[in-house]
Amino acid sequence: LDDGRLTDGRGRTADFSNTVVIMTSNIGSKRILDTDAKIFETEEGREALRDVVTQELNNFFRPEFLNRIDDIVIFKGLTKDDLMGISGLELRKVQRMLEEREIILDVSTEAKRRLVDLGYEPALGARPLKRAILREIQNPLAESILEGGDLSAGTIKVNLDGERFTFKRA
Structure with a gap:
């Protein structure tokens, strides 16, 4: 990395001189999640936590590797409020997929909260939320479209009936 070259397992080299390499790891995440x-x-507090995570990194990686890393960014865990915002972003992606069928998705705040509850796993970030949206919203809509159900063009309101998601034409 110091010379701006990367060599793969077959001995081929690539020019990495103008490249930013971003790596992610869960090393130290348990300590972060266990912290207020x-x-x-x-x-x-941030400095103390950085020291703890740096120690975890030193226990896991060799010093020769860590010495080649310019900076380490430590992220705090996502809250349910964070996931509410992320749910809006993820549901807009679903909306864009539905636009070609002229379907407008209107997801109630209550339904979004339920998605967040289903997808809240502090140690795993936003991926469980994405899976909840796929399982609870995207897949049922796709099945209905494929079956020629009544969820064709128009506005579809997504609400909750107890803990069950409902899809109704607006």
Whole structure:
């Protein structure tokens, strides 16, 4: 990495001189999740947490590797409020897929909260939320479209009936 070259397992080299390499890891995430989120609010708290995560990295990686990394960014875990925002972004992606069929998706706040509850797993980030949207919204809509159901063109309101998602033409 120092010379701006990357060599693969077959001995081929690639020019990496103008490349930014971003790596992610869950090393230290258990310690972060076990820590009160308020620690991120003070500089002292962030520094103490950084020291703990740096120690975890030192226990896992060789110093020769860590010495080649310019910076380490530590993220705090996602809250349910964060996931509410992410749910809006993910549901807009579903909406874009439905536009060619002239379907408008209107998901109630209550339904979004339920998706967040189903997809909230602090140690796993936003992926469980994406899976909940796929399982509870996207797949049922796709099945209805394929079956020629009454969820064709128009506005579809997604609500909750108890803990069950409902899809109704607006």
